Amino acid sequence: MFGVSIDNLLNLDQKYYEIDDYQSDIPRWCPGCGDNGILTATQRLLREEQIAPEKTVFVSGIGCSSRFPHYMNTYGFHSLHGRALPIAEGIKIRRPDLHVFVNMGDGDCFSIGAAHWIHALRYNMNMVAMVHDNNIYGLTKKQASPTTPKGLKSNTTPRGAVLEPLNPLVTTLAVSNVSFVANVVEWIPDLLFDVIKKAFHHKGFSFIRILQRCPHFTPHVFDPIMNEPDRLRLLTHDDGMVIPDAIKKIYKNVETHDPSNIHKAREYASDMETIPIGILFRDESIPTYDDIRKPTRPNTPSVINEALQQEFDKFGIKPKND
Amino acid sequence: MHTTETPQSKTAPTGQNAKPTVIDEHIIEIVSDSGEGAQTAGQAFGTISARMGNGIWTVEIIPAEIEPPPRTSSGASGIRIRLGSNQITNMGNEADIIVAFNEQALLGREETGNLKKGATIILENRWKDHTNNVIREQYAEVMEHLLAEGYNVIEIPMEEETLKIVKNPRRGKNMFVLGMLSYIYSRDMELAREQIRFAFRKKGEKVIAPNLQLLEAGYNWAKNNLDFQYEITSPPISKPMVVTNGNVAIGMGIMASGMEVCAMYPITPATSASHYLSEVFENAGGMVHQAEDELAACAFAIGASYAGKCAVTITSGPGMALKTELLGLASMAEIPLVLVDVQRGGPSTGLPTKVEQGDLLSAMFNSPGDNPKVVLAPSTIEDCFYSMITARKIAETFRIPVLVLSDANLATGQQPYPRPEFKEEWVAPPYDQNPVPEGTIPYDWDEKTGLSRRIIPGQPGGLFRVTGLAHTRDGHVAYGAGVNQEGCDKRSLKIATFQKTLKTPRVYGPEEGDLLLVGWGSTRGAIEEAVDKARKEGLTVSSLHLKFLMPMASGIGEILKKFKKVITVEINFSDNPEREMITEENRRYSNLAWLLRARYLVDVDNFSNVHGQPLKPSAILEMARRELKKLN
Numbered sequence: 001m002f003g004v005s006i007d008n009l010l011n012l013d014q015k016y017y018e019i020d021d022y023q024s025d026i027p028r029w030c031p032g033c034g035d036n037g038i039l040t041a042t043q044r045l046l047r048e049e050q051i052a053p054e055k056t057v058f059v060s061g062i063g064c065s066s067r068f069p070h071y072m073n074t075y076g077f078h079s080l081h082g083r084a085l086p087i088a089e090g091i092k093i094r095r096p097d098l099h100v101f102v103n104m105g106d107g108d109c110f111s112i113g114a115a116h117w118i119h120a121l122r123y124n125m126n127m128v129a130m131v132h133d134n135n136i137y138g139l140t141k142k143q144a145s146p147t148t149p150k151g152l153k154s155n156t157t158p159r160g161a162v163l164e165p166l167n168p169l170v171t172t173l174a175v176s177n178v179s180f181v182a183n184v185v186e187w188i189p190d191l192l193f194d195v196i197k198k199a200f201h202h203k204g205f206s207f208i209r210i211l212q213r214c215p216h217f218t219p220h221v222f223d224p225i226m227n228e229p230d231r232l233r234l235l236t237h238d239d240g241m242v243i244p245d246a247i248k249k250i251y252k253n254v255e256t257h258d259p260s261n262i263h264k265a266r267e268y269a270s271d272m273e274t275i276p277i278g279i280l281f282r283d284e285s286i287p288t289y290d291d292i293r294k295p296t297r298p299n300t301p302s303v304i305n306e307a308l309q310q311e312f313d314k315f316g317i318k319p320k321n322d
Numbered sequence: 323m324h325t326t327e328t329p330q331s332k333t334a335p336t337g338q339n340a341k342p343t344v345i346d347e348h349i350i351e352i353v354s355d356s357g358e359g360a361q362t363a364g365q366a367f368g369t370i371s372a373r374m375g376n377g378i379w380t381v382e383i384i385p386a387e388i389e390p391p392p393r394t395s396s397g398a399s400g401i402r403i404r405l406g407s408n409q410i411t412n413m414g415n416e417a418d419i420i421v422a423f424n425e426q427a428l429l430g431r432e433e434t435g436n437l438k439k440g441a442t443i444i445l446e447n448r449w450k451d452h453t454n455n456v457i458r459e460q461y462a463e464v465m466e467h468l469l470a471e472g473y474n475v476i477e478i479p480m481e482e483e484t485l486k487i488v489k490n491p492r493r494g495k496n497m498f499v500l501g502m503l504s505y506i507y508s509r510d511m512e513l514a515r516e517q518i519r520f521a522f523r524k525k526g527e528k529v530i531a532p533n534l535q536l537l538e539a540g541y542n543w544a545k546n547n548l549d550f551q552y553e554i555t556s557p558p559i560s561k562p563m564v565v566t567n568g569n570v571a572i573g574m575g576i577m578a579s580g581m582e583v584c585a586m587y588p589i590t591p592a593t594s595a596s597h598y599l600s601e602v603f604e605n606a607g608g609m610v611h612q613a614e615d616e617l618a619a620c621a622f623a624i625g626a627s628y629a630g631k632c633a634v635t636i637t638s639g640p641g642m643a644l645k646t647e648l649l650g651l652a653s654m655a656e657i658p659l660v661l662v663d664v665q666r667g668g669p670s671t672g673l674p675t676k677v678e679q680g681d682l683l684s685a686m687f688n689s690p691g692d693n694p695k696v697v698l699a700p701s702t703i704e705d706c707f708y709s710m711i712t713a714r715k716i717a718e719t720f721r722i723p724v725l726v727l728s729d730a731n732l733a734t735g736q737q738p739y740p741r742p743e744f745k746e747e748w749v750a751p752p753y754d755q756n757p758v759p760e761g762t763i764p765y766d767w768d769e770k771t772g773l774s775r776r777i778i779p780g781q782p783g784g785l786f787r788v789t790g791l792a793h794t795r796d797g798h799v800a801y802g803a804g805v806n807q808e809g810c811d812k813r814s815l816k817i818a819t820f821q822k823t824l825k826t827p828r829v830y831g832p833e834e835g836d837l838l839l840v841g842w843g844s845t846r847g848a849i850e851e852a853v854d855k856a857r858k859e860g861l862t863v864s865s866l867h868l869k870f871l872m873p874m875a876s877g878i879g880e881i882l883k884k885f886k887k888v889i890t891v892e893i894n895f896s897d898n899p900e901r902e903m904i905t906e907e908n909r910r911y912s913n914l915a916w917l918l919r920a921r922y923l924v925d926v927d928n929f930s931n932v933h934g935q936p937l938k939p940s941a942i943l944e945m946a947r948r949e950l951k952k953l954n
Contacts (some may be wrong), residue, residue, distance in 0.1 A: 024787070025798070054782045059625075069787050070799065075779040076787035077628060078799075080651055086618035090625020090633065091779070093611065094582060098629065098779055115619075119614035299582050305744045307606035311574055312741050316555030317373045317563040319631070 022046050022053060024073040032219075034186040035064060035132055038298065039071055041193040042101070042130075045279030046074075059088040059194060061113060063105035065132035065140045065212075069185065082113030085120040092125050092290055099200075100127040107171045110146040110168055120205055121175040121291040128199045128206045131168065134185075135221045142217040149221065168209055169269035169280065172263060179204035179286040181265065182241075182279045185211040186228070188251075191234070191277060195240050198279060204288050211275070216223040225275055229253070235278030249286045251277075331839050342508050342553040347377075347406030349414050349438075350507075352499060353431055354423035355392040356385055356399040359496030363737060364401030366517045367503050371403070372565045372738040373513050375556035377410035378403060379847070380567075381936060382734040384675040386590075393449075393457070395430030402436075405507070407556050411702070411847025415940040417441055419506070421499050423480070424449060425464040432468070434935075440472050440749030442550075444502070446495075447477035476548075478502075482713070483543055487535050497533045501540020503509075509552045511541065511625040568706040568732030568844075569595035572662055575710025576634055577606040578742070580749030582659065583633035585611040585622040590674040591730040592638045592664035616644035620661070624648060628788065630753025630778040632718055634660040634710075637679045639668050642688065642725075649723050650689030651790045653813065656765070656774070658717035658724075660710070665729040667934045677730040679843050680894040682913035685725045685870045692810050694817045697872040698729040701846035705869075706732055706740035711748045714907045718750060720816045721776055727871075731844040758784035763796040765809070772815025795827075817873050824870055826877030831857060831864030835944055836953055838885035839865040840926070841892065842914055845937050849891050852942035853869070863946050865891075871917070879922040886953055888916040891942055892930040 002062065021042040029035045046056065056074035060066035069076025075098075079087050080195035088102045108129045109117050109181040120129065136237040137143040153160050172181050180202040183193045192210065199206030211222060225231045229250050235257040236245055248254060252273070257264060259282040268276040297303050330878025354360040368380040377511045383400040390397030397937060404414045416438040422428035423446050431437060449461040468475050480498055481491045488494040493885050497518065504514050515534055522529045566574070572595045576584060586596040600610045613619035616637060623633035637645065642663045642731050652659040685697045696716050700709040706728060713724040759776055766774045777784035786797040792806040793799055796832070802849040829838075841849045846867045856863040866881060868874065882888050897904045897911040911919065912930035918928050929945050 052782075053785055054780055057629075057779050070789075073785055075785055077625075078787060078789040078791070080647055080790055082818070083617060083621045083648065083651075086613060086621035087625040087628075090583070090585065090622035090627070091629040093609070093622070093626055095629045095630045095779070115614050116618055166750070176639065224338055258739055293609050294608050295582075295609065296604060297607045299580060299749075301580075301746045301749045304580060304606045306578060307602065308578055308742075308744055310605065311577070311602060312562075312564050315564040315566045315570070317559060317565060317738060319559045319561060 017047055017050055017053070019043055019047050022073050023071070025070050027071045028067065030065060030215055032213070032215035033064070034061050034134065034214070035068070037186040037189055037192065038103075038132060038210060038212065039068065039129065041189060041196055042072070044193055047195050048197070049122070049200065050085055051099055055097060056101070057088075057091055058101045058103060059084045059091065060103045061136070062103070062139070063108050064214075065103050066108060068103040082108055082111075082116065084108065085113060085116040088124050088127055089120065089123060089289075092127055093293065094295070096126075096290060102127060102129040104129070104131050106131060106133040106135065106147045106168075108147045110166055116169075121172060121207065122177045124177045124179050124205045124286050125289050126203055126205070128196065128208070129134045130196070130208045130210055132212045133168070133209055134212045134218055135165070136214055136217045138217055152218075152221065154217075167269065169276070170266065172207055172209075173266050173269055173281060177286050178207070178281065179260055179283050180206040180279070181281040182206070182208045183211075183269075183276050184208060185222070185232070185275075185277060187213070188247060188277070190244050190247060191241060195278065198241065199322040202282060204286055230275050233271075233276050235268070235276055235280065237279070238319035241278040324387075325858050338417070339848035342551040344553050344555060347401060347404065347410070347414075347554065347826065348419065348507070348552065349382075349404045349417040351400060351402045351417045351420040351431060351436065351498075352505065353398045353400035353420065353427040354496075355427060356387070356389050356397060358399070358423055358492050360400040360423070360499075362521060363496035363500040363503075364403050366500055366514075366521055367389040368403045368511075369565050370504070370509050370513045370517050371405050371430050371507070372563070372736075374510055375559045376554055377406040377408050377556070378736065378738065379410045379413055380404075380734070380736040381413045381731065384591075384734070386674045393424050393426040393460075395426050395433060398427035398430040400427065400431075405554050408556055410737070412851060412939065413731075413848075413936050415938045419444065422446065423495060423502070425461050429464050430515050434473075440474060442474045442476065442549060443468060444476050444478055447910060448479070448481040450477065451504070455715075479750045483539055484536065486730070487539060488532050492920050494532065494536050497536035498540040498543075501537040501542075502544040504537070505541045505544035506548065506551060508551060537599050544589045548580070550610040563738045564705060564741050565736055565738045567734050567736045568700070568703050568728055569664065569734070570598050571703050571706035572636070572710055572726075572728065573598040573602070577603060577608065578707070578744070578748050579714035580632070581634050581709045581714050582608045582625040582631040582745065583611065583623060584608065584636060585613050585619040585633060586636045586653065587613050587616045587619045587641060588708040589616070589641045590735045591666055592636050592662065594733065595636050595662065595664065597860050616641040617648060620645040620648035620659075624652050624657050624659055628779070630749055630780070632660070632714055633657050634662060634714075636662040636664070638664050639684070640671055642681060642685065646688040649695065650691070650693050652723045653689065653695055654790050655788045655811065656721040657788070658721050660713045660717050660726065662726045662728060664711075664733045665727060673934045675730065677844070677936055678893050678932055679727070679729055679913065680802070680932070681727060682842070682871060682894070683916065685727060692814065695723040695725055695872065696817070696820060696870070697725045697727065699868075700732065701843055701867055701869065702739070703732060703735060703737040707742060714750065716820065718776075718948075720735055720773070720820050727843060729844050735844075753778050755780050757782040763871075765793065765795045765796075765797060765812075767808075767812035767815075770810040771819040773819065821873035823874070824873070824875035827866060827868060829864050829866050829881055832862070833864070833881065835862035835864055836950055837861070837863045837887045838882065838888045839863065839942065839946070840868065840882075840890045840914065840918065841865065842868045842871060845891055845893065848937045848939045849938040849942055852946060855939065855943050856946045861946060861950050863950070868914070871914070874921065879924070882918065882922050882924045882926070887949060888918070888924055888926045889945075889949065890918065890926060890928045891937065892928065893929055893932070893937060895932045896928045896930045
């Protein structure tokens with residue numbers, strides 16, 4: 001553990017991190033909350049990759065999902081509703097050494113933070129963004145979110161949600177510079193873990209939408225797809241999501257999908273009957289904003305002085321006899 | 323309006339050159355339709371004059387649109403240049419000479435009282451015999467008015483002369499005017515040529531050559547046709563100077579402070595600071611990030627700063643309004659942040675290109691709950707530069723948002739000031755990545771000062787979670803009664819601790835007397851000039867200028883109490899106490915007056931308006947005379 005003695009800390013490279021090392025406070029999510037599974041999968045990833053906790057930052061917005069950083073024993077930034085992405089971008093821009101993860105809810109990302117979501121895709125900064133999509137506002141006690149199914153009763157739609165829900169996958173796949181889009185459900189932990197892992201290894205902005213049950217407010221919202229396993233379309237590829245045989249026995253609707261085919265990805269994303277699970281789209285050739293904007297010079301005093309003198313000369317007036 | 327005699331305009335008088343008349347100072351304006359380059363010519367003229375050792379102040383006259391309808395009094399674009407033998411600190415009163423590319427733009431300035439009685443008007447004559455009779459009539463009407471008002475109008479064939487050299491007079495008349503002004507004010511022509519080469523350096527020889535020709539043409543035309551010439555002498559320059567506007571000074575200051583990230587979203591009149599930085603910041607290892615909106619810009623800066631790279635976000639009032647939730651977060655989470663607000667006229671989108679100092683109270687109190695932050699305001703162009711270094715230092719030392727309030731007047735005003743001498747201590751040290759000592763907690767607030775150690779991601783042993791929610795000393799979310807009280811208490815203590823480092827501002831003039839004028843920000847030059855004039859008249863007027871508005875330095879209350887009457891001089895709104903409905907129980911004061919009244923329990927009055935114009939020294943002087951009459 002950390003903080004034992006400085007000598008130990010200096011030997012961090014040799015330390016083997018256990019799951020416990022990534023655990024902070026005991027989660028205060030409701031029993032049965034899908035967020036727990038996402039937390040477990042993420043901690044498992046960090047252990048498997050042996051990522052130094054101090055080199056990791058979890059950034060979140062506001063909502064149940066956004067308590068996530070408090071439960072990770074890493075650096076964490078529990079920020080404002082909708083603003084997790086621009087804060088994460090600021091963290092990453094001059095700190096390529098940090099692993100940045102962003103956890104948001106559906107209201108957080110698709111509603112109040114929608115502008116940031118679109119532009120984060122376009123910036124394509126090297127980080128992993130997970131949207132915990134439970135189709136509802138939970139922390140504020142059951143209001144309709146952009147992904148709430150039409151007809152679902154909530155406190156702001158007591159006679160049923162009046163609008164068709166937003167399809168975040170279709171929206172994401174329409175943004176230029178999109179480089180990694182995946183969809184997964186929290187109740188199949190192996191697939192969840194594998195997709196987060198693939199996202200972590202992708203260079204660029206990895207967007208994962210995770211369908212997540214809220215035991216209080218939307219316990220049955222995913223029943224149709226849970227009761228009919230064939231309504232999940234598992235997408236696989238040579239270096240795509242790994243599907244264990246046991247899972248293939250339950251979820252028989254498995255398809256080979258080339259994740260470089262954005263048209264096919266959009267087709268899967270638009271299908272309202274069958275939910276795609278796995279990597280819909282991946283393109284490592286898209287330049288990342290952190291690379292594009294990489295500093296060409298260090299901001300040391302001597303470099304700054306040199307730049308300043310150049311500017312003072314540009315606007316300067318010299319004494320006549322100089 | 324109508325006089326019995328018919329005044330005549332002078333059409334190209336063929337006077338021979340007498341010796342130039344020596345004068346102390348003059349105010350010149352150049353006005354045109356948008357896009358005709360009046361500002362380029364004026365800025366060049368100002369720089370040439372500064373290089374000759376004159377004091378200068380330039381202020382741009384900017385319409386809100388890129389290309390408003392031509393030949394309208396509201397669409398006038400232009401520039402004012404005030405020149406003097408000595409240092410010039412503000413835009414002054416009325417203009418002595420105005421050069422106008424059309425009579426409607428001129429009328430816009432005349433109607434708003436910007437011309438001296440009997441001022442010389444140099445007017446483009448092509449509209450006089452224009453093929454369109456509406457234009458001819460408009461011209462004749464304005465001309466009649468100007469002559470009746472007693473202006474000295476000189477009609478000049480600017481377009482005709484310009485067309486001899488270039489095909490498009492919209493891209494050339496301005497340099498012809500620069501040439502004319504160079505003759506009128508006996509400017510050093512070699513400096514003028516150098517300035518043209520500099521101004522068009524990016525466009526190459528093809529553009530430089532005709533502009534140099536136009537300069538000579540304007541000069542010679544004036545020499546051969548005008549019967550007056552001035553000279554504004556100045557002491558020789560003894561030390562290296564720089565001439566910039568306030569936004570460039572802010573950009574340079576940001577570079578000098580060692581900040582690495584500037585995140586912004588376009589907004590007038592702040593954006594030119596980011597334009598400048600976008601051009602040069604990378605030379606100093608920095609970057610400008612244009613975010614998708616104001617909130618994202620502030621969030622990006624906060625993220626960068628949290629990760630150890632102190633960052634700035636530049637905006638104007640409406641943008642600051644959008645950033646308030648993030649300012650609250652930076653204050654709550656104790657993340658250093660510098661925000662520059664180049665103020666413009668409000669409320670709402672208000673007057674995008676005009677000056678106002680209406681954001682002081684909103685800067686201080688703009689987030690929900692108690693959000694301590696530091697607010698400071700530069701008062702000169704030079705101060706814009708140094709304020710950025712100071713702001714970065716305060717932000718990082720006290721882990722607090724620092725708001726720097728500039729305004730549209732400083733943003734476009736140009737002034738020479740001593741070339742700064744670089745000091746290594748301006749720059750922040752590299753961010754700390756050493757292991758955090760055992761047992762360190764993130765909000766280990768010092769009981770006396772409220773300060774705690776800054777921990778930066780990457781530091782082993784420092785793992786903690788930042789949150790905008792109420793939190794305990796170890797960064798855990800907690801809603802207990804004592805927890806929030808303690809957090810608010812400690813964050814507020816940092817302001818008190820910082821306040822202990824501030825020096826009492828010096829009174830301009832004697833430290834006691836009848837009337838004290840109190841100002842902040844860009845009005846300093848105008849106020850002090852008014853004070854000088856008032857004292858010459860024997861009036862016991864002094865002034866006090868505040869740089870730190872939150873917190874204010876010690877000793878200000880004592881100063882206020884030494885004067886019979888205290889009046890703040892500000893460019894923001896206050897009720898007119900003479901209105902029937904206004905009483906002492908409902909009167910709304912100007913920004914600083916509210917603050918001084920609340921803190922010092924002194925019956926402070928205010929002199930303020932929201933015309934969107936910089937304050938004129940003459941208006942302040944008149945007010946001082948009026949107030950003193952009431953006192954005595």
